[in-house]
Amino acid sequence: MAEEESQFEEFDQIDFLKDxxxxxxxxxxxxxxxxxxxxxxxxxxxxxxxLSGLDVLDSLDVIDRNTMIEWIYSLQVLPTEDQVNLSRCGxxxxxxxxxxxxxxxxxxxxxxxSGHVAMTYTGLCSLLILGDDLSRVNKQACLAGLRALxxxxxxxxxxxxxxxxxxxxxxxxxxxxxxxxxxxxxxIQKAIEYIRGSLSYDNGFxxxxxxxxxxxxxxxxxxxxxxxxxxEEALSQRELDRIRRWCIMRQxxxxxxxxxxxxxxxxxxxxxxxxxxxxxxxxxxxxxxxSFILSTQDRLVGGFAKWPDSHPDPxxxxxxxxxxxxxxxxxxxxxxxxxxxxxxxxxxxxQLQQTWRGSTGSCSRQH
Amino acid sequence: xxxxxxxxxxxxxxxEKRKEREKKLKIYVAARDxxxxxxxxxxxxxxxxxxxxxxxxxNPDFATLWNYRREIxxxxxxxxxxxxxxxxxxxxxxxxxxCLKVNPKSYGSWHHRGWVSTRLPRPDWARExxxxxxxxxxxxxxxxxxxxxxxxxxxxxxxxxQELAFxxxxxxxxxxxxxxxxxxxxxxxxxxxxxPEPHSPCREPRRxxxxxxxQTHSHRVCEEQLLKEYELVQNAFFTDPNDQSAWxxxxxxxxxxxxxxxxxxxxxxxxEERVAVAFSRPVNAQSVGLLLVLDGQPQRVEWRSVHPRFKxxxxxxxxxxxxxxxxxxxxxxxxxxxxxxHTHRDCAxxxxxxxxxxRDSATDQELFRSELSVEKTSVLQSExxxxxxxxxxxxxxxxxxxxxxxxxxxxxxxxxxxxxLAHFQTLKEVDSMRSAYYSxxxxxxxxxxxxxxxxxxxxxxxxxxxxNLTTLCHLDQLLLVTHINLSSNxxxxxxxxxxxxxxxxxxxxxxxxxxxxxxxxxxxxxxxxLLKNNQISTLADLQPLASCPKLKRLxxxxxxxxxxxxxxxELTELLPSVTDLQL
Numbered sequence: 014m015a016e017e018e019s020q021f022e023e024f025d026q027i028d029f030l031k032d033x034x035x036x037x038x039x040x041x042x043x044x045x046x047x048x049x050x051x052x053x054x055x056x057x058x059x060x061x062x063x064l065s066g067l068d069v070l071d072s073l074d075v076i077d078r079n080t081m082i083e084w085i086y087s088l089q090v091l092p093t094e095d096q097v098n099l100s101r102c103g104x105x106x107x108x109x110x111x112x113x114x115x116x117x118x119x120x121x122x123x124x125x126x127s128g129h130v131a132m133t134y135t136g137l138c139s140l141l142i143l144g145d146d147l148s149r150v151n152k153q154a155c156l157a158g159l160r161a162l163x164x165x166x167x168x169x170x171x172x173x174x175x176x177x178x179x180x181x182x183x184x185x186x187x188x189x190x191x192x193x194x195x196x197x198x199x200x201i202q203k204a205i206e207y208i209r210g211s212l213s214y215d216n217g218f219x220x221x222x223x224x225x226x227x228x229x230x231x232x233x234x235x236x237x238x239x240x241x242x243x244x245e246e247a248l249s250q251r252e253l254d255r256i257r258r259w260c261i262m263r264q265x266x267x268x269x270x271x272x273x274x275x276x277x278x279x280x281x282x283x284x285x286x287x288x289x290x291x292x293x294x295x296x297x298x299x300x301x302x303x304s305f306i307l308s309t310q311d312r313l314v315g316g317f318a319k320w321p322d323s324h325p326d327p328x329x330x331x332x333x334x335x336x337x338x339x340x341x342x343x344x345x346x347x348x349x350x351x352x353x354x355x356x357x358x359x360x361x362x363x364q365l366q367q368t369w370r371g372s373t374g375s376c377s378r379q380h
Numbered sequence: 381x382x383x384x385x386x387x388x389x390x391x392x393x394x395x396e397k398r399k400e401r402e403k404k405l406k407i408y409v410a411a412r413d414x415x416x417x418x419x420x421x422x423x424x425x426x427x428x429x430x431x432x433x434x435x436x437x438x439n440p441d442f443a444t445l446w447n448y449r450r451e452i453x454x455x456x457x458x459x460x461x462x463x464x465x466x467x468x469x470x471x472x473x474x475x476x477x478x479c480l481k482v483n484p485k486s487y488g489s490w491h492h493r494g495w496v497s498t499r500l501p502r503p504d505w506a507r508e509x510x511x512x513x514x515x516x517x518x519x520x521x522x523x524x525x526x527x528x529x530x531x532x533x534x535x536x537x538x539x540x541x542q543e544l545a546f547x548x549x550x551x552x553x554x555x556x557x558x559x560x561x562x563x564x565x566x567x568x569x570x571x572x573x574x575x576p577e578p579h580s581p582c583r584e585p586r587r588x589x590x591x592x593x594x595q596t597h598s599h600r601v602c603e604e605q606l607l608k609e610y611e612l613v614q615n616a617f618f619t620d621p622n623d624q625s626a627w628x629x630x631x632x633x634x635x636x637x638x639x640x641x642x643x644x645x646x647x648x649x650x651x652e653e654r655v656a657v658a659f660s661r662p663v664n665a666q667s668v669g670l671l672l673v674l675d676g677q678p679q680r681v682e683w684r685s686v687h688p689r690f691k692x693x694x695x696x697x698x699x700x701x702x703x704x705x706x707x708x709x710x711x712x713x714x715x716x717x718x719x720x721x722h723t724h725r726d727c728a729x730x731x732x733x734x735x736x737x738x739r740d741s742a743t744d745q746e747l748f749r750s751e752l753s754v755e756k757t758s759v760l761q762s763e764x765x766x767x768x769x770x771x772x773x774x775x776x777x778x779x780x781x782x783x784x785x786x787x788x789x790x791x792x793x794x795x796x797x798x799x800x801l802a803h804f805q806t807l808k809e810v811d812s813m814r815s816a817y818y819s820x821x822x823x824x825x826x827x828x829x830x831x832x833x834x835x836x837x838x839x840x841x842x843x844x845x846x847x848n849l850t851t852l853c854h855l856d857q858l859l860l861v862t863h864i865n866l867s868s869n870x871x872x873x874x875x876x877x878x879x880x881x882x883x884x885x886x887x888x889x890x891x892x893x894x895x896x897x898x899x900x901x902x903x904x905x906x907x908x909x910l911l912k913n914n915q916i917s918t919l920a921d922l923q924p925l926a927s928c929p930k931l932k933r934l935x936x937x938x939x940x941x942x943x944x945x946x947x948x949x950e951l952t953e954l955l956p957s958v959t960d961l962q963l
Contacts, residue, residue, distance in 0.1 A: 047401050050408075051439040110444070111416060125419065125444050174447045177491045214565040215628040223530065225523050225562045245662045245692045261817050262624070272624040273558045274521060296817035 027307040029337065031344050033315030034330065035072045038063040040314075041327045042076060056107035057088060061135035062331035064142050068355045069334045069346050078143045083116055085139055090128045091120035092154050100161035101173050102154035103128015104136035117149070127173050128158045134185040137192050142358045146365060152193050159186055159198040167200065167207030168221065179220040180211055184233035188352060191240045194366045205247045208234045216255035217271075228263055228270040231256070232283040239290050239351040257291050260284050264297050267305030267336075277319045278309045278329045281336025286350035289339060299340040306333050404438065411435050419448055424455040433475060440479045440486040450495060462501050469500045477511065484515060490524045494531055505536035520550070521559055530563075540571045555616040556623040565632060572605035601633075607759070609633055614766055617779065621770060627779040631786070634763070643725040645739035645859055646716050647882065650708060650729070652904045653700045655681075656882045657716050657725075658739075658859050662692040669719030672698065674705075675712055686879035687901050694856035695880040708732060735883075737860055741835045742828075760791050778811040789825065797829055819850045819870075831857050840883070845869065855880045862905075867891050872915075874899040889914070890935075895921060902927045913938035919950050926954050933960040 041063040052059060064081070067073050088105045092098060098120060108114065110126050133155060140147060162170045162182070169182035183204050190198045210222040211234060217226025218234040235256070238244040248256070263269050268280035281302055288294040308321045309329070316325030317333030335353070338345040349359040415431045429452055432445045453472070457465055473496060479489045497503055512529040515522060533543055544567050550560040601609070610633060616626035645658040655672065665683035672679045681700065685693035705712050711731050717724040727738040764787040771780050781803050788796035804822040808815040830844045831854060841863040849869035855877045858864070863886045871892040878899020886908040887900070895915040900906065906928045916922065917940040925931055934955065936942055942963045944950070951961060 050405075051441050053439075054442055054444070109442075125448070172443065172447075174444075176443055177487055213562065214632040215562070220523070220527070223566045224527055225559055227523070246664070249661050259628075261814060264813060271521065271558065272628065273556055293817065293820075296814065296820060298813040301813055 027304055027310075029307060029342060029344065030310060030312060030315065031070060033312070034334065035067065035070050035075060035315070037311075037315030037325065037330055038066045038070070038072075038327070039075055041330075042081075053109050054106045055129075055131070056109075057085070057104065057132045057139070058106070058135045059327050060085070061139045061142075062327040064139050065354055065358075066327070066331040066334055068142050068358060069331075069338055069348060071344070071346055073142070082140060082143050082145050085136055085143075086116040086149055087114050088132070088136060089116075089150065090126055090154075090158070091118040091151055093122050094119045098122055098127075099154055099157040101127035102151065102158035103130065103133035104155075105129060106132045118151070125174075128155070130159065130162055130169055130171050130182045130185040130189070133158070134188045137189060138352075138354055138358075141192065141362055141365075142354060144361065147193075150193075152195065155189065155193065156195055156198040159189055162186070163199055163203070165203070166210075167203030167205070169199075180208065180218065180230050180233045180237075181220070183207065184237045187237040187240045191352065192362060194369060196241075201241055201243070204237070205241070205243060208237060209247060212252070212256075215272075216252070216259040218256075225271065226259065228260070228268065228280045228284040228287070231260060232287045235287045235290050236351040236353075244290075253291060257288070257293050260288050260291070261293065261296060264302065266301045268302070275320065276305055278306055278317050278336065279319060279332040281306050282332040282339065282348075282353075285336055285339045286348075286353070289350040294339060303337065303340055303342070306336050309333065408435065408438060415445070415448070424452040428452050436475075436479060437482075440483055440489045443488050446488050446492045450492070453496075453499070457499070466501045469496055472496050473500075473507075480515070484519065484522055485524055487524070490528055494528060497532065497535065503536070505532055505538075508532045508536075509538075520554075520557055523559070526559055526563065540567050543567055544571055551612070551616070555619055556625050558625040558628075561625045561629045565629065568601050568605065568609070572602045606633060610759075610763065618770060621774045621777040621780055624779065627783065630783065634760075634786070634790075641718075641721050642723050642740075643716055643718055644856075645737060646714065646725045646727040647735070647737040647739075647859055648705070648712075648714055648727055648729050649735045649883075649904075650705050651734055653702060653705055654697055654882075654904070655700065655714065655716070656695060656697045656859060658695050658856050658880075659718070660694075662690075662694050663696075664692050665696040668721075669717075670696070671717040671719055673715045673717065674700070686882070687876040687899070689876045693880075695859060695882070697882065705729060708734065739860065742831050742857060757791065760787055763787055764791065775806075776810045778807060781807045781810070785825075793825070793829055794832055800825060816850070819848065823847075823849045823851045824853050827852070827854055834861075841865075845888075852878065859883065862886070864888065867910075872896070876901065879903065886910075897921060897924045900924045900928060904929065906931055908933040910935045911939065912936070915939065916941045919944060919947070919954065922951070922954065929957065931955060931957050934958050935962040937962050 041059065045059070049059070060081075064073070064076075067075065085104075088107065090098070090102045090105055092102060102120075105112075105126065106129055110123060112121055112123060112126055115121075137147070137150065137155075140150070158173070159169075161173050163186070164170065164178055167183070168178040168180065169186050170176050170178050171182055186199045187204070190196045207221070208218070211218045211220065211224070211230065213219050213224070213226040215226055217228070218231040219225050219227065220230050224230075235244070238247050244253075262272070263280065263284045265276050267276040267278060268284040269276045270280045270283070285294060285297070285302070288297060306317065309318045309323070309325075310316075310333070311318065311325040314325065316327070316330035318325045319329050334345060335348045338348045339350070346355040346357055348354070349356055352359060352362075354362075411431050411434045415428070415435060418428050418431065429449065432449050432452070435442060436445050436449070453468065456468060460468070473493070476489055476493045476496065479486065480493075483489065497508060509529070509532060512525055512532065515525040516529075519525075532538075544564065547560045547564045547567065550557050551564070610630075613626045613630045613633065617623070617630065620626075640660070642660050643657060644660050645656075647656040647658075648654070649656075657670070665685070670683060672681055679700065681698035683696045683698045685691070686695050686697065687693075709731055712729040714727045714729065715724050716727075725738055727736055729736040764784065767780055767784045767787065771777070771784060774780060785800055785803050785807075788800055793800075801822070804818055808818050811818070826844060826847045826849065830842060834840075834842055840861050842858055842861045843863075843865040845865050845867040847869060849866065849871055852866075852871065852875065858881050860883050861881055862883050864881065864884060865888040867888050868891040871889065871894055873894060873896035874889070875896075876898045879901040881903065883905055884903050885905050887906065888910045890910055890912040891914075893915050894911060895917060897916070900909070901924050907930050909925065909931065910933075912935050916936060919941065921941065925934070934951075941947060947963060948961070951958070955961075
């Protein structure tokens with residue numbers, strides 16, 4: 014009996030403060046502290062963290078969906094009348110370039126206005142989370158914009174003007190193709206070759222060939238292959254077992270992103286979801302994982318930080334929730350490990366795709 | 381979003397900060413607008429460089445501005461002479477240094493520096509390497525810096541042995557420098573490549589697919605260098621046995637290439653007029669060019685996996701047209717071709733025989749021992765000795781225990797079975813966070829040992845009871861098994877993969893926690909199923925059994941389902957072929 018009581022005390026100290034997190038995300042959607050100014054160009058990703066976070070908390074009712082949907086559509090880079098900018102289409106991160114607000118076409122030509130693959134990905138996710146039917150998304154333009162970003166080696170740029178290229182953007186591309194149910198947006202085979210080439214000697218994945226293995230890139234690799242439906246084709250049983258081993262060794266209490274680095278809340282999702290996709294998440298220690306995540310919880314303002322006694326931020330707040338969801342935290346919705354949205358939102362995607370297939374009479378054009 | 385530690389501040393400090401921020405914001409907005417209006421007008425001049433510089437100093441992640449800056453610089457290349465261009469780019473490098481001081485992990489800054497280095501008329505690679513050294517001394521795990529260094533090395537043609545010496549220095553001063561071990565793994569195969577493996581004479585030259593990943597094959601390093609590396613890495617883990625770096629590297633050094641892809645077994649049965657094929661890895665039979673030839677005639681057959689769940693499976697089945705092989709007085713020759721891999725397997729069905737098979741034994745395939753190089757037994761033995769020495773000094777070190785287990789399995793899995801089980805027990809205690817994973821791993825090794833024993837005895841009976849089994853695996857190796865005993869373990873389900881046991885006649889699985897029988901699906905020869913004391917709780921759980929046409933005997937005593945109302949009559953209806961039912 015005495016044991017039970019002390020366990021209860023422990024639980025009180027590390028209880029999950031759901032309401033605080035809801036308010037944290039609400040505030041994120043209203044205004045952000047000054048130190049986030051440098052993230053303005055990627056604002057849509059922050060919106061995604063907040064929206065998906067609220068979805069995981071089953072609290073989307075606190076926001077005005079329609080206004081949000083309109084704003085996201087205003088970020089779509091649409092084709093111009095003469096369609097000369099098709100390879101630059103997609104979604105932008107925010108209005109920082111200064112294109113006049115508009116939620117419908119035709120697009121306006123600007124030398125530096127283009128989609129960004131991570132914004133297209135989070136934009137589509139956000140619309141789906143909000144229950145939108147994507148009817149105002151110019152799918153063909155998005156896919157054309159996506160094709161323009163893939164390089165010979167299979168990896169992707171983020172923007173058509175060029176940027177660094179690596180496995181993160183393959184994941185964005187795979188998610189986009191999956192959501193739009195159209196794989197003509199990328200050369201799957203080349204992407205698989207790049208992914209395989211990124212497998213390191215210690216059986217984690219690097220950002221590209223010869224680069225150090227890392228929990229985030231390992232997630233991108235495995236989740237991409239799962240979305241493509243090619244996991245077992247691309248990796249042998251032995252490779253998969255080795256990858257499982259590398260991942261499972263990342264748990265120290267929470268999870269670390271690389272060997273000999275401190276544990277960080279976000280890896281409870283990146284590595285946790287990878288283990289879930291590889292069918293071995295149940296072998297991790299849930300209690301220690303939960304204790305660590307909750308030790309980074311901010312009891313005053315809500316949200317989670319990467320480490321204890323640090324400032325929370327939307328990314329770690331969202332991924333901390335996803336990490337808790339994976340271990341079955343009662344008040345949280347389940348998260349789809351490959352697409353990184355709730356199962357509820359995922360079902361919405363599936364229903365939408367069924368209606369699309371029904372009306373065109375064609376199956377998913379998977380290569 | 382990088383971790384920022386909380387710092388308390390007074391109200392006055394807050395106010396001062398606020399005023400400073402407002403001032404900064406005004407300047408920022410003015411600069412941004414000036415920038416874009418210039419861009420719009422197509423102005424690429426020094427002033428434009430100035431303006432973008434101001435903005436990027438405070439926000440190096442504004443990727444569009446880096447692109448604009450590159451446009452300006454490329455334009456200036458065309459209108460200035462080489463000396464001036466050299467100066468401009470050098471100034472660019474200085475500017476980038478200050479950006480990197482503020483944020484050493486900015487993708488935009490590193491990418492731009494890489495771009496500048498390739499356009500500088502007279503690059504100073506020594507300076508670039510010096511920058512990397514400084515950056516790494518502050519944070520030796522900064523992968524941006526490592527990646528940049530790799531690019532510099534490539535561009536400047538720094539010889540690989542020099543870089544290897546660089547890792548020597550880093551590792552020498554700090555063994556737990558994981559990034560250095562990683563870098564070493566990429567350099568070693570370049571400097572000391574092993575000669576390519578000779579083709580085995582009886583096989584057609586094979587195409588590797590999927591393509592091997594560059595890093596996962598240490599067989600690409602020649603033996604002489606490998607032995608030196610073993611020494612180096614041993615120094616590391618003897619110095620600090622708790623550091624992961626050396627152990628992961630060690631594991632890679634000991635590793636071995638993937639085995640060849642092939643058809644591992646062909647089984648044919650006259651009774652069902654069916655052919656079952658097992659592959660060395662899961663395939664999609666529809667897309668790999670699978671061809672069945674019977675007595676010289678290609679057959680049109682439909683291949684299906686053992687369970688509708690699987691598009692990819694190691695085992696595929698097809699039915700032959702009725703009457704093709706049913707006459708026991710006829711002899712038949714079958715060949716299954718895996719055209720994609722240019723390999724095939726023959727199987728002869730003799731007169732008087734109702735079934736036949738052709739299979740490489742697990743030992744021949746080196747199925748379970750091929751994690752490590754088997755031909756270097758003496759090396760492995762000396763490695764095992766070293767690890768055992770360390771284990772005496774550090775009995776609670778999990779890395780050491782894991783490595784010992786690995787080496788034992790490589791040397792003699794059956795001979796070392798007792799020690800392996802004992803080590804797993806210790807491992808579960810010292811690294812209890814992963815005890816479920818170790819239970820699973822141990823189950824896998826016990827199954828492998830049982831398969832080896834079964835083959836040595838040349839029987840088709842697989843018996844592994846009372847071994848704390850938590851999971852089933854290698855089911856594709858059990859295609860020919862007729863009797864299986866899994867009693868008194870901790871199994872919770874018979875997964876869909878269990879349907880690969882196409883020859884199974886008797887299943888004993890008493891005293892487990894089984895509540896799921898998905899894998900007992902269309903098993904054509906299954907006659908007896910013993911499931912006493914399990915967790916079968918509903919009639920629906922027993923549904924798969926209805927697909928087994930020859931099921932005669934079923935023992936469900938000690939399962940919750942026996943308490944269901946009218947269970948006996950329900951079962952008679954569901955499973956009409958069962959004559960011996962025990963509840």
